[in-house]
Amino acid sequence: MPTPRQLEMNRRDLMVVAGACAAFSTTAGGARAQPAPAGEPVLSEVSFSVNGRNHRLELDTRTTLLDALREQLHLTGTKKGCDHGQCGACTVLLDGQRINSCLTLAIMNAGAEITTIEGLGGVDNLHPMQAAFVKHDGFQCGYCTPGQICSGVAVLDEIKAGIPSHVSHDLTGAMAPTAAEIRERMSGNICRCGAYSNIVEAMTEVAGRQG
Amino acid sequence: MRAFSYEKASSPADAAAAAARSPDAKFIAGGTNLLDLMKLQIETPTHLIDVNGLGLDKIESSPDGGLRIGALVRNTALAADERVRRDYAVLSRALLAGASGQLRNRATTAGNLLQRTRCPYFYDTAQPCNKRRPGSGCSALGGFSRQLGVVGISDACIATHPSDMAVAMRALDATVETVKPDRSTRSIPVADVHRLPGNTPHVETVLDKGELITAVTLPKPVGGTQIYRKVRDRASYAFALVSIAAIVQRDGSGRIALGGVAPKPWRVETAEAELPRGAKAAAEAILADAKPTRENAFKLPLVERTLGAVLAQARG
Numbered sequence: 001m002p003t004p005r006q007l008e009m010n011r012r013d014l015m016v017v018a019g020a021c022a023a024f025s026t027t028a029g030g031a032r033a034q035p036a037p038a039g040e041p042v043l044s045e046v047s048f049s050v051n052g053r054n055h056r057l058e059l060d061t062r063t064t065l066l067d068a069l070r071e072q073l074h075l076t077g078t079k080k081g082c083d084h085g086q087c088g089a090c091t092v093l094l095d096g097q098r099i100n101s102c103l104t105l106a107i108m109n110a111g112a113e114i115t116t117i118e119g120l121g122g123v124d125n126l127h128p129m130q131a132a133f134v135k136h137d138g139f140q141c142g143y144c145t146p147g148q149i150c151s152g153v154a155v156l157d158e159i160k161a162g163i164p165s166h167v168s169h170d171l172t173g174a175m176a177p178t179a180a181e182i183r184e185r186m187s188g189n190i191c192r193c194g195a196y197s198n199i200v201e202a203m204t205e206v207a208g209r210q211g
Numbered sequence: 212m213r214a215f216s217y218e219k220a221s222s223p224a225d226a227a228a229a230a231a232r233s234p235d236a237k238f239i240a241g242g243t244n245l246l247d248l249m250k251l252q253i254e255t256p257t258h259l260i261d262v263n264g265l266g267l268d269k270i271e272s273s274p275d276g277g278l279r280i281g282a283l284v285r286n287t288a289l290a291a292d293e294r295v296r297r298d299y300a301v302l303s304r305a306l307l308a309g310a311s312g313q314l315r316n317r318a319t320t321a322g323n324l325l326q327r328t329r330c331p332y333f334y335d336t337a338q339p340c341n342k343r344r345p346g347s348g349c350s351a352l353g354g355f356s357r358q359l360g361v362v363g364i365s366d367a368c369i370a371t372h373p374s375d376m377a378v379a380m381r382a383l384d385a386t387v388e389t390v391k392p393d394r395s396t397r398s399i400p401v402a403d404v405h406r407l408p409g410n411t412p413h414v415e416t417v418l419d420k421g422e423l424i425t426a427v428t429l430p431k432p433v434g435g436t437q438i439y440r441k442v443r444d445r446a447s448y449a450f451a452l453v454s455i456a457a458i459v460q461r462d463g464s465g466r467i468a469l470g471g472v473a474p475k476p477w478r479v480e481t482a483e484a485e486l487p488r489g490a491k492a493a494a495e496a497i498l499a500d501a502k503p504t505r506e507n508a509f510k511l512p513l514v515e516r517t518l519g520a521v522l523a524q525a526r527g
């Protein structure tokens with residue numbers, strides 16, 4: 001469950017609501033919306049935490065979580081690839097689970113705790129998975145990398161939690177971070193440069209250290 | 212994406228009532244199919260009713276020894292449930308063969324059942340498609356039809372239902388529970404949820420306007436060797452060309468449902484009597500009325516061979 005935190009609002013973090021705002025109908029998250037005049041944009045409010053910091057945003061209902069992160073909160077580490085859930089570049093952690101942030105609306109995530117690549121670690125305090133990607137050359141152009149790393153962190157957690165995969169021989173047995181398991185579980189993250197084998201090595205090293 | 216208003220429903224019955232009130236309302240669950248289609252303006256709801264947070268996300272053992280799966284249970288949670296892994300392995304396997312880890316973490320039981328076809332012409336809004344624009348014609352007939360259906364189809368539409376999960380649920384004789392806008396409830400065998408296209412391929416299910424799926428129930432476990440075999444163009448993260456959900460008993464009897472070949476999970480109970488005679492006899496009986504195109508005729512022998520492999524695996 002998300003823990004309530006003090007609301008930390010930053011004006012820069014808020015959507016710049018233009019003068020046209022008066023023409024929009026605003027609905028608080030959770031409240032019953034007045035059906036909008038057909039075709040008119042509708043604004044809605046939502047609060048969630050990103051990387052441990054609470055944000056309250058007023059957004060067009062159509063805004064995906066991905067666009068809210070990038071365009072409103074300026075967390076541009078999370079990438080937009082296909083925008084249809086096919087490539088995995090937009091992968092973030094939602095309450096600890098990896099998801100495609102392009103296929104969920106921001107307003108559907110009230111109260112959620114979201115972690116993006118920026119929340120895992122930065123240049124001065126690399127997350128072990130980030131460090132392992134650097135060490136093993138787990139990327140070339142780097143565009144898919146934030147999604148790969150978020151997914152990689154979650155995959156190791158899923159294996160530890162005993163969640164089976166398509167290649168697990170025994171559905172009810174313990175799960176192990178073998179190369180075959182890592183490959184299958186990472187299939188939702190496409191890498192156009194083909195860094196796959198190095199990504200498997202990076203993840204294998206982190207899994208080994210976690211024991 | 213077209214503009215829409217949004218509300219969070221306060222109960223399943225209220226969600227159904229709200230959906231009946233607005234002419235172009237849609238429920239949103241995981242959003243992984245609906246938002247994809249809304250971005251392409253294939254779906255253009257003017258009002259979204261969010262059915263998350265209504266307590267429909269539990270898996271409960273039922274008094275008859277079966278399982279009651281809430282409509283909002285995520286695909287990952289269902290595949291990983293201990294009871295499902297132990298007693299309904301074909302369902303775990305089918306779920307794990309579908310989509311990606313990220314998608315399964317959001318995709319829900321009801322949303323998966325009601326996901327729409329992956330026919331390339333349904334997705335291409337510049338092309339005629341009877342399912343997307345009734346009466347405009349079917350581009351797949353005479354077009355690229357390699358992925359599409361061979362049985363249960365019509366001259367108006369040859370699309371397949373893309374779900375893996377639903378194929379396993381068909382083999383398990385699952386039942387779908389719903390609530391309607393007038394608060395009445397009903398149970399529909401999963402076999403009857405999806406309609407065949409006939410002349411109205413845009414009408415895909417028997418659900419009424421505003422009817423909300425609240426749960427899917429499974430009868431008590433039937434044992435047997437449970438297998439889900441999916442044949443696809445890539446080893447992972449691709450839709451099925453052909454898939455088979457099989458429950459095979461020691462005496463050679465069993466149940467077989469097919470994915471990737473029809474507008475709904477395809478099971479022909481009478482054909483299952485042929486199983487002890489082998490894959491060829493059973494596959495011929497299941498696909499008796501098949502009308503493949505030149506491009507997808509390969510699916511007939513592929514079903515037979517995949518069934519042969521599944522039966523061999525079941526014999527151990």
Ligand SMILES: Cc1cc2nc3c(=O)[nH]c(=O)nc-3n(C[C@H](O)[C@H](O)[C@H](O)COP(=O)(O)OP(=O)(O)OC[C@H]3O[C@@H](n4cnc5c(N)ncnc54)[C@H](O)[C@@H]3O)c2cc1C
Nearest residue numbers: 240241242243244245309310318319321322323374375424
């Ligand atoms: C790249 C990609 C690959 C995929 N690969 C596969 C695959 O290999 N195999 C496979 O099976 N699937 C695959 N999928 C599809 C995925 O399984 C579906 O998108 C998902 O199951 C839909 O569930 P959802 O909860 O997100 O549905 P939503 O998108 O929220 O809803 C889908 C539909 O169901 C309706 N609905 C939702 N809940 C209810 C309810 N309770 N009552 C009534 N109506 C309801 C909605 O109104 C909507 O029309 C893939 C998807 C993507 C994007």
Ligand code: SF4
Nearest residue numbers: 330340341349368369
């Ligand atoms: S097969 Fe069905 S979905 Fe595909 S183009 Fe024809 S009518 Fe449309």
